[in-house]
Amino acid sequence: MIVRKLLFFLFLFFVLQGVDAQSRKVINLPDISGYITLKCDFHIHTVFSDGTVWPTIRVQEAWEEGLDAIAITDHIEYRPHSKDIVADHNRSYEIAEPLSKQLDILLVRGAEITRAMPPGHLNALFINNANFLEREDVNDAIKEARDQGAFILWNHPGWKAQQPDTTLWWDEHSALLKSDMLHGIEVYNHSSYYPEALDWANEKKLTVFANSDVHAPMLTKEDEHRPMTLVFAKSRTLGGIKEALFKRRTAVYFGNTLMGQSSVLEPLFFGSLDFKKAALKLTNKENKVVNIKNNSDVDYELELVQPGVGFDAPETITLKAHHVTPLALSGNSEEINDAQNIDVYYRVKNMFTDSTENILVTFSFRNN
Structure with missing residues (x-):
């Protein structure tokens, strides 16, 4: 009986190995x-x-x-x-x-x-x-x-x-x-x-x-x-x-x-991402978060190219593969109150167009 059970489990092991390999x-x-x-x-x-x-x-x-x-x-x-x-x-x-x-x-x-x-x-x-x-x-x-x-x-x-x-x-x-x-x-x-x-x-x-x-x-x-x-x-x-x-x-x-x-x-970069397109309505001294879902296998590594006009954005952020990453924005002057759009400019550090240059991407969010 023990031998029979052992043979069965050995058989099952090799079957599962074969299924996994396929x-x-x-x-x-x-x-x-x-x-x-x-x-x-x-x-x-x-x-x-x-x-x-x-x-x-x-x-x-x-x-x-x-x-x-x-x-x-x-x-x-x-x-x-x-x-x-x-x-x-x-x-x-x-x-x-x-x-x-x-x-x-x-x-x-x-x-x-x-x-x-x-x-x-x-x-x-x-x-x-x-x-x-x-x-x-x-x-x-x-x-x-x-x-x-x-x-x-x-x-x-x-x-x-x-x-x-x-x-x-x-x-x-x-x-x-x-x-x-x-x-x-x-x-x-x-x-x-x-x-x-x-x-x-x-x-x-x-x-x-x-x-x-x-x-x-x-x-x-x-x-x-x-x-x-x-x-x-x-x-x-x-x-x-x-x-x-x-x-x-x-x-x-x-x-x-x-x-x-x-x-x-x-x-390819933007096709990997999902985020809500609703207006942010960001004002001075206020914080807003945009949750960005990355559906791809690539961890996109971002570096801010220039400061925002009337708002602050993270200097660096990684949009991790198959994760939702919060992009936190905060108003830093009255300029943001009447802004129709918020444009955030990032360099994608792991996407190259030549040996020294990365692609630049713009997240453009409606504000009002």
Whole structure:
């Protein structure tokens, strides 16, 4: 009897473990006006290059972590498992595709052109046939990707193995840009942030990316998330993603940090928040509180940009994820009595438009 009970509890334990392993995390980030916010990772590897997992594992991981889309980008030129795994460059995509459709994960056909600097490593997304990228001359390989209609991005531009001292933009990259053979750049790769890449993206009109570049099994903790590229797409389709990438509607998301153009970051910020729009009726020597609910996964860290006219506001405040935070305002002069609106200007310290600048947001409250 005791043995039977023990076996039952062991069976129950393993069943529950299996159920837990199949659960899907929900990433809470809002859509913005006119667009769907898609959570994507466009740089991952399998055993068909130098990764250590089967392609279907990458799809399963993406589903469990709440992603919408991935691109398996196995190396064209570097395949250390080729003695054991004999296949062409399209095989990892072909194996992963059926499960991606079953789990509703958008799977982008991609590959990594893997060369010394310059130009370094480049991901080609939305290709038709990875085998045709196997060319002796790197420019021929990149041109083939472009001719297939690919979106091409420069991976880990400040990778110490290739740029050990200074992260440089090379003449070769200018030539690629001029020839429509470079469209994006990784600002964040795995655990490395490249501030130069964010500035180059603004200067040279490149699309920004954050990707995991995962090789081993993805072991993300429950309260963490992998680096990802947020894509603001017109539709949750491969075509919608491709259009958004070429239009530069992306943001970088790693840790508690977001980076990109203010045109997407500001609506993402305000789309995360709920607060009452009723008139405050704040007067001199009076206090009012606006309760701000943050529905997103991001703790927004705010710093006051300038003093209020006729009122005081907190110098710093953190709108904690999934919490309601009180914003306390107090009248400090007679000017506030007749004010029609109260405008509070904050810098969002963990939302960057370039390597040194944060986005500025304005809370505008009706007063009378």
